[in-house]
Amino acid sequence: MRFDVITLFPELFAPFLEAGVTRRAFESRQVDVRLWNPRDFAEGNYRRVDDRPFGGGPGMVMLAGPLARCLAAIREARVADAAPVVLFSPTGRRLDHAGVAQWSAGAGAILVCGRYEGIDQRFIDAHVDMQLSLGDFVLSGGEIPAMALLDAVARLQPGVLNDAGSHEADSFNPALDGLLDCPHYTRPEEWGGRRVPAELLSGHHAEIERWRRERRLETTARARPELIEAARAAGRLDRADEAFLSRLAARL
Template identity: 45%
Template sequence: MRIDIISLFPEMFAGPLGHSMLKRAQDSGLISVQVTNPRNFTYDKHHIVDDSPFGGGNGMVMKPEPIFRAVKNVVNANISLRKRIVLMCPGGSAFDQAKARELAGYEQLIFICGHYEGIDARIREHVIDEAISIGDYVVTGGELPAMVVIDAVARMIPGVLGAAEGAKLDSFYNGLLEYPQYTRPREFNGWVVPDVLLSGDHAKIERWRRKESLRATLERRPDLLDNMEITPLDNQLLQEIKLEQAGG
C-alpha cells in the first residue's frame, strides 16, 4: 500500500512512522509513506496557506488552493492505484476496527491533515472521499489522528505483523475485546497464571480465551455485544459469566 499524507508539519511523522512495526513494514516494501507539504504548492513568495474566515471569527482557515494542488499532484503521480482520500477532522465519522479493515483494502490512502481552525469547506465538499474522526475531542491538528489511523490500517495488511493471523487476535477485530495475555514467570508477587493456559489442552484454552473475551467485553464495553452475532457457545459462556458475577 502507498500512504500519502498532506501536512504542514511533515517532520511530525518521522518519529512515529520510523520505528517498530511501521518501519519494518516500510523496509520490507509492504507499505510506502510519503508526506507532502502544501506550502510547496503555494504561488506567493511567503508561501501563505491560511487566511481569516469569511464572515469573521477567531483563528485562521487553511486555504483551498494549496491543498487542492497538493492532492492533485499526489493523485496524478499514481493515477492507476485504487485510492481513498481521507480528511482527518473532529466532524468526521467515528473510526473503528471495521473502518481500518475497509481502508486496508485500498492500494493508496491519501490523508489530509487540517490545522488552525480547519480547512476551507470546499475541500470537504469536492475533493475528499470521506472525513474521519478518532474521537469526540479536538486536538491541535490532523497529524496525530492520521498516525493513529495509519497504524491501525497497517496492522490489517497481510505480512505487516509477521504472524498470518496476528491482527485477528486484536481487540475489536471480531467484535470483542481481547482476552488477557500472560507470560513468564508463572508466579509473580503471588499472582499466578491461570492453570488452563499451562494445561496443554488447546480446546480448553480456546474456550477459556473466548470466555474471557466475552467477560472483558461484558464488563467494559457491553454495547459491543449488541452489534455481534452471538453463537450458542457464546450464550453458554455468557450465562456462566453472569452466574459467576452473581456469586453462583
C-alpha cells in the same frame, strides 16, 4: 497500496515510519506512504497557507488554494488513480476495525491533515470524499489520526507481524466474534504476589481456550456491553457463552 499524506508537518512522520514492527510494511512499500507539504504549493514570498476566518473569531483557517494545488500534483503523480480524499475531522465517521479492514484490502487514499481552526469549507466541498474521526475529542491536527490509520492498516499486511495470526486475536476482530481480547501473562509465574491463572499453566488446550473465551466475554461485558449485544444479534454466542454471561450477570 499507496497513501499520499497532505501535512504541514511531514517531519512528524519520519520516526513513525522508521520504528516498530510496522516499519516492515513501509520499508517494503507494501504500504507506500508519500508526504506532501501544502506550503510547497503556496504563493507569495511568505508561502502563506492560512488566514483569518471571515466573520471573525479565534484562530486561523487553512487556505483552499495551496491544498487544491497540492492535491492536483498528487493526482498527477498517481497517474489518474481515483484514490479517495480523506479528511480527519471531528465531524467524520468514527474509525473502527471494520473500516481498517476495508482500508487494508484497498489501494490506498489521499489523507488530508488539517491544522489550526480547520480547512476552508470550499476545499472540503469540492474535493473531500470522506471524513474520519478517532473519537469524540479534538486534536491539534490530523497527523496523529493519519498515523493511527496507517499503523492499523500496516499491521494487517502479510508478513508484517512476526506471527501471521497475531492480528486475528486482536480486539474487535471478527475471528474473536467482535469481542475485546482477553488478558495476557508471561514469565515469571508469580509477580508481586499475583500468580498466573492456573488454567494457562495446565497444558490443557481446550481448558485454556475456554478460559480465554470467558475472559473475553467478561472483559467485553464490563467495558463494552454493546459489543456483547452485537455478537448476540449476529448469532456469534453459543449456549456455553450465554450460560457464562448469565452467571456473570448474577455476580455484577
